Amino acid sequence: MDAIILQVLNGLDKGSAYALIALGLTLIFGTLGVVNFAHGALFMIGAFCAVTLNRILSLSHEVVDETRTDFLGNPLKVDVPYVYDWFGEAAGQTIIDWSVPLSLLFAIPVMILIGVAMERGLIKHFYKRPHADQILVTFGLAIVLQEIIKYYYGANPIPTPAPQAFTGSFDFGAMVGMEANQIIYPYWRLVYFAFAAIVIGAVFAFLQFTTFGMVVRAGMADRETVGLLGINIDRRFTIMFGIAAAVAGLAGVMYTPINSPNYHMGMDFLVLSFVVVVVGGMGSLPGAVLAGFLLGILESFASMKEVIDLIPGINQIIIYLVAIIILLTRPRGLMGRKGVMED
């Protein structure tokens, strides 16, 4: 029982990341009809927004410490962040410590800007082209973006820790009256799950309860008719691309304390997120979210030693195996609509 609860909890945070990326993918596919293979790169760029802000906040000047020496035996040059000078050491440390949550504010405008630039600058030229062309150009774009990040930030992972207040873990088992030390869960993963739930809820509320959202939903259902009504649906879809980029970016920002970001992290999530979209049903937002959590939890279960001992290698193929079974039994995915990608 402990093991089951533990793997469900583990699946939740992994599923949160899948769900957030798949949500953005579905938004773009539903509105613009574009299969965006650069979406994982947007997740990665979001993570590097956190790295960038952390570096900006940690900008330092050198102070020579005569009492210590560096590796060449010269007096040690110690970096003192400017925020220490401006706000005092304690306040400066707190500001740097909270750089990941602060990065959310930094990432939103940056990601919307990148999203809109991507859509206007490149992707709009491929709307009427076959999906294969779209996949090729967006995949190429993803590689270009990750190489740019690698050029400036290097290939190694860059540690970007959570605020001190959220490091460490809590004993979930003891909290619910079970044996202590059996179900441990890190605070930040709980924060990530809560954050994902809020973002997903906000996107749904935006689409459901605002006029903008209503037009976008109408455009997703029948783009031509909405256009004939005199509504500039293209402009709204461009904004939706920006919002989808921001969702992926925010997911990336909050993911940095879980795994140190590197230039390749987007690709690691991209393929799985596409499977999530297909399993959830192409173009279905609730389907993407549901499939994200479902596959995240299943992946966690497949990593259990007992399961691997029973079926060796299952941890590497579980998601694809489930995708095959679901697509065989429900060809449109869990919540797919008729007519999507079937013409």
Added chain:
Amino acid sequence: MSKSNLTRRGLLKTSAIAGAGVALPTIFTSSANAFTNEPTGSTVTLGFNVPQTGPYADEGADELRAYELAVEHLNGGGDGGMMNTFSSKALKGNGILGKKVEYVTGDTQTKSDAARASAKSMIEKDGAIMITGGSSSGVAVAVQALCQEAGVIFMAGLTHSNDTTGKDKRANGFRHFFNSYMSGAALAPVLANAYGTDRKAYHLTADYNWGYTTEEAIRASTEAMGWETVAAVKTPLTQTDFSSYIAPVLQSGADTLVLNHYGGNMVNSLTNAVQFGLRDKQVNGKDFQIVVPLYSRLMARGAGENVKGIFGSTNWHWSLTDEGSKTFVKSFGEKYGFPPSQAAHTCYVQTLLYADAVERAGSFQPCAVVEALEGFEFDGLGNGPTLYRAEDHQCFKDVLVVKGKENPTSEFDLLEIVEVTPVDQVTYAPDHPQFAGGALGSCNNGA
């Protein structure tokens, strides 16, 4: 009726000219084609095959820095670096055998097929006489086999799997870096001393060749001193989030987690383990501990604060105080502004060792170089007295046990040396079971 003009003298003359003509190609070309890429001009070309793209690109960049420094020193530039402290005095700073050293580079991408292709290109198109570099055992084994076939020398870079000088060893290949067995042999006594002999260990192992040999080595050495292995789970090489593998560790009753991971795997699994608060837990009445068998400074940087207090092993560290290490750190540090990594060190040393062997052999011929390196004993290159063992072409030297530093002074000052394990403690028989199954074969001159 026809009349022949053939005379006895004419026949002899013609036969002599024809004979000389037939023999000419072998007389003059046998030397030129005696071995692959024999340098005939005033220069000699070395091939540096390092990861310039992909996940180990930063490590590859450090290797390349070291190679450029070594070439500079071999050609008489800079301060000469470890050529001044090297026990062999064959190198004069005038290139190798008087030929100026030039180099070409290839990108392994940390993929065996890409590494073989770049090595092949450097041998066939650029005329490289020796190939060196790499940051992965898979790549080392693949390129070593290629060099054996092509008839050039391979001086391995960073490769830690037992198999490189075990079942996949080749006569034309040489490894200066230490291996999984040596890590286990060096770490076990330190772990026993720090954590006791009654421990239950849980292994997470990267699902590829290096992971298997490292797990085997660490298990063998820790079990020999009384530790019990409660579970060993293989993790996919592509895994980024290890939470689902780490969460069950406490439920298994283990009180020690051994992470047989390297690179991004190590950074992520260690970060996840610390996030799950494993190090704050008490199991079986003991503080929970984590061990990382193979440390690299570049990876310790990626894991940040999480490496503090965690034991591991390393081939070399810039804080060593012997003359060779101090000289190398000074040369490298003054040129590049930061201390060299262990990958940089082993690559620099391998280049010097190759050049020195050629000088001592008096020839670039691979079999002569092999003979000069086999059983070669040297000192002054940063690891104390070292032997290039003839039976498997593995260097035997002291091994460092290190620990994540509690109060680092810079981003390069992340590890502290806990113990320098003497070479005798990490030496094994050539036919040790962990290295069984392969044969060096004969050296190949190619051509």
